[in-house]
Amino acid sequence: xxxxxxxxxxxxxxxxxxxxxxxxxxxxxxxxxxxxxxxxxxxxxxxxxxxxxxxxxxxxxxxxxxxxxxxxxxxxxxxxxxxxxxxxxxxxxxxxxxxxxxxxxxxxxxxxxxxxxxxxxxxxxxxxxxxxxxxxxxxxxxxxxxxxxxxxxxxxxxxxxxxxxxxxxxxxxxxxxxxxxxxxxxxxxxxxxxxxxxxxxxxxxxxxxxxxxxxxxxxxxxxxxxxxxxxxxxxxxxxxxxxxxxxxxxxxxxxxxxxxxxxxxxxxxxxxxxxxxxxxxxxxxxxxxxxxxxxxxxxxxxxxxxxxxxxxxxxxxxxxxxxxxxxxxxxxxxxxxxxxxxxxxxxxxxxxxxxxxxxxxxxxxxxxxxxxxxxxxxxxxxxxxxxxxxxxxxxxxxxxxxxxxxxxxxxxxxxxxxxxxxxxxxxxxxxxxxxxxxxxxxxxxxxxxx
Amino acid sequence: xxxxxxxxxxxxxxxxxxxxxxxxxxxxxxxxxxxxxxxxxxxxxxxxxxxxxxxxxxxxxxxxxxxxxxxxxxxxxxxxxxxxxxxxxxxxxxxxxxxxxxxxxxxxxxxxxxxxxxxxxxxxxxxxxxxxxxxxxxxxxxxxxxxxxxxxxxxxxxxxxxxxxxxxxxxxxxxxxxxxxxxxxxxxxxxxxxxxxxxxxxxxxxxxxxxxxxxxxxxxxxxxxxxxxxxxxxxxxxxxxxxxxxxxxxxxxxxxxxxxxxxxxxxxxxxxxxxxxxxxxxxxxxxxxxxxxxxxxxxxxxxxxxxxxxxxxxxxxxxxxxxxxxxxxxxxxxxxxxxxxxxxxxxxxxxxxxxxxxxxxxxxxxxxxxxxxxxxxxxxxxxxxxxxxxxxxxxxxxxxxxxxxxxxxxxxxxxxxxx
Numbered sequence: 001x002x003x004x005x006x007x008x009x010x011x012x013x014x015x016x017x018x019x020x021x022x023x024x025x026x027x028x029x030x031x032x033x034x035x036x037x038x039x040x041x042x043x044x045x046x047x048x049x050x051x052x053x054x055x056x057x058x059x060x061x062x063x064x065x066x067x068x069x070x071x072x073x074x075x076x077x078x079x080x081x082x083x084x085x086x087x088x089x090x091x092x093x094x095x096x097x098x099x100x101x102x103x104x105x106x107x108x109x110x111x112x113x114x115x116x117x118x119x120x121x122x123x124x125x126x127x128x129x130x131x132x133x134x135x136x137x138x139x140x141x142x143x144x145x146x147x148x149x150x151x152x153x154x155x156x157x158x159x160x161x162x163x164x165x166x167x168x169x170x171x172x173x174x175x176x177x178x179x180x181x182x183x184x185x186x187x188x189x190x191x192x193x194x195x196x197x198x199x200x201x202x203x204x205x206x207x208x209x210x211x212x213x214x215x216x217x218x219x220x221x222x223x224x225x226x227x228x229x230x231x232x233x234x235x236x237x238x239x240x241x242x243x244x245x246x247x248x249x250x251x252x253x254x255x256x257x258x259x260x261x262x263x264x265x266x267x268x269x270x271x272x273x274x275x276x277x278x279x280x281x282x283x284x285x286x287x288x289x290x291x292x293x294x295x296x297x298x299x300x301x302x303x304x305x306x307x308x309x310x311x312x313x314x315x316x317x318x319x320x321x322x323x324x325x326x327x328x329x330x331x332x333x334x335x336x337x338x339x340x341x342x343x344x345x346x347x348x349x350x351x352x353x354x355x356x357x358x359x360x361x362x363x364x365x366x367x368x369x370x371x372x373x374x375x376x377x378x379x380x381x382x383x384x385x386x387x388x389x390x391x392x393x394x395x396x397x398x399x400x401x402x403x404x405x406x407x408x409x410x411x412x413x414x415x416x417x418x419x420x421x422x423x424x425x426x427x428x429x430x431x432x433x434x435x436x437x438x439x440x441x442x443x444x445x446x447x448x449x450x
Numbered sequence: 451x452x453x454x455x456x457x458x459x460x461x462x463x464x465x466x467x468x469x470x471x472x473x474x475x476x477x478x479x480x481x482x483x484x485x486x487x488x489x490x491x492x493x494x495x496x497x498x499x500x501x502x503x504x505x506x507x508x509x510x511x512x513x514x515x516x517x518x519x520x521x522x523x524x525x526x527x528x529x530x531x532x533x534x535x536x537x538x539x540x541x542x543x544x545x546x547x548x549x550x551x552x553x554x555x556x557x558x559x560x561x562x563x564x565x566x567x568x569x570x571x572x573x574x575x576x577x578x579x580x581x582x583x584x585x586x587x588x589x590x591x592x593x594x595x596x597x598x599x600x601x602x603x604x605x606x607x608x609x610x611x612x613x614x615x616x617x618x619x620x621x622x623x624x625x626x627x628x629x630x631x632x633x634x635x636x637x638x639x640x641x642x643x644x645x646x647x648x649x650x651x652x653x654x655x656x657x658x659x660x661x662x663x664x665x666x667x668x669x670x671x672x673x674x675x676x677x678x679x680x681x682x683x684x685x686x687x688x689x690x691x692x693x694x695x696x697x698x699x700x701x702x703x704x705x706x707x708x709x710x711x712x713x714x715x716x717x718x719x720x721x722x723x724x725x726x727x728x729x730x731x732x733x734x735x736x737x738x739x740x741x742x743x744x745x746x747x748x749x750x751x752x753x754x755x756x757x758x759x760x761x762x763x764x765x766x767x768x769x770x771x772x773x774x775x776x777x778x779x780x781x782x783x784x785x786x787x788x789x790x791x792x793x794x795x796x797x798x799x800x801x802x803x804x805x806x807x808x809x810x811x812x813x814x815x816x817x818x819x820x821x822x823x824x825x826x827x828x829x830x831x832x833x834x835x836x837x838x839x840x841x842x843x844x845x846x847x848x849x850x851x852x853x854x855x856x857x858x859x860x861x862x863x864x865x866x867x868x869x
Contacts, residue, residue, distance in 0.1 A: 170818050171818050171823075181779075185775050186675075190676070193783075193785050196782075197783060197786045197787075202621070208624065257605070257608055355605050358605045359605050362616075365613050366616070366617045367614065391601075399591070401591075412836055416832055416836075424854075430833055431847070434837065435844060438841060
């Protein structure tokens, strides 16, 4: 969630006040010729994001308007463009979505690493860019390999090289990571130890944040596109609604960290988002395209989204509590259970999601940058758009794991097939007696295929 | 891997692979006196080394629970050492929330990892007790909520003039957690596979430490890496070979004992840990035909080995070749932040981190090695997951499994299965 940054007009940005933090970077120098102590000091050069460099054609088109309106226009147009882009990629299907998520992840990683480089003047250490990108590739390989092995189990078993890669996946990933680690150790240069360790840590924290979250987004996607669309839409809606409510009714400031946020915007955004999530969940729960887990059809080698919708996507009747009954004069209401879940998702997106935005604001103040980058005119970088999404993706994943689904059946089958035959027999007998108890199998004679 | 640090005297003998800080001025500050100081230092280090090794034997004897607690204690101490360094680097003492937040994050992450381990290993016990069952079912959610609370506290605690400091400490805490907690979690996992998977790797690293030092002391001549000028190639290679030999002998001795070889299991009836089982074929003697050149060399045609001894060669090699990189990393870290030792906990040896810097990579490697080459999934865990599925999914899996087993010939084609 970002507040409007007025590029043209003044805006009383209280960024300039934390000069002091810089003094802490200076440690007493001693005989060690480690030039880092100077390099740590803190005059972060002005980021290019601070200057106004909207594309020329937009400038021309909006020549006649005063700067403030020009800014609104640009932001408005870009917002609509991004939302349309969102709809387009949903239409295009799972592969496109995965590719988009990967692109966003790579861009976010690049933005944060670039900030780190600037802060630490690391440009003259060429190994660093290579090592950072190498670690990104390693961690992505590990995560995507795990995901692929789970979901494309049948395909993987078929192809011999893939089977080998999948069986020793952890070992290969670890070996790749170790190679990067050793390269780092070998690349330590006498005068730049501290810089290098900082960049190493910076890279790892960035990977922790960016890559794990994008991995969770992909896993949510495989549960069903609705688990991808609804959380992201909720965060976008909260962004826009909180801004609108703040614009029209805003009075009491919310937190010192972001002085433009107001309580009115916060609460208004909360209620508006809950309603929006409720309605969106209703609309989407009807389409199998959104509701079904993304499966991979081994025969046609394509993704399928066809299934029997699970019971959270089947209309059920709920008895209203007495209080609501008086107000609405309805006794029962037909809802999808998913709509109840969407209330929780919306609440999280509105109440806790902003903390991700505050974190990013604090980060930008700490490192004296206005925006993460300048990728989107009027909006800043990709990270600026996605800073609230991160917590949301993790929450959705944890929510699904805890309250919605059990373990993934194909994964369990995979593990079964990896056991020793004797163990498989043992499991078979246990399962057999369990199913017989539950009445799923006839007590005598051969079990029929269902 | 740590080499001897001479606190008393400046390091006179070039062949000793002890650490050099780049300038001897710091060492000189601690000089006690003449060569007396040097011998006293040797004595102190020697005695402490023997004390630590005896302590190691003692805790092995005491059993799995004690081992787990020791690992937890070491982890907490390492975390504290690294955080203290971070504090002193960033002069964060006047931000009281930090210590609290860092320790809170440590608690959260530990709760998450130990909760997962406990759920796996003590499954039946957990299912029996009602509060434990709820905690286990919603474990991820509870852990995440706890972490989020810490995250929100961090955001709310951001103070105007100290943003950068606070972000640095946040990053520092998280990287430390990533290193320290995940590794200790791997160690516990290895332990549950069988105490031998805990003892042999740690012993290999300790042996490599000592042997590399000895070889370097007696034969050391060519320096190994600029980062640690006292390490030598002779020490490195000599350490590699002697560690491999040591590993083979140690695994031979240990593979004969059930106490070490069996996975640690929790007995629900007696509510205790037990280590009783049928040793897997890794730990049963087998005949290996020697390749011809070794045959002519030793005059034997076959040799009886435990397969585990072959694995121990891989473990020893890793400890000798990669373990030192962990030590170089720690040396670089200490130079970057201009500290001599992580802390002063063990006289003559520095802090706990100094002792354990090489162990970390080893623990991860052993865990990955076991997962990739040794064991498959745990059958009881698979059953757990099966029972958590929906009934129609269970039926589907049942049929697939039946088809698979019938194909392989483990089930008679005519179904007549009784338990």
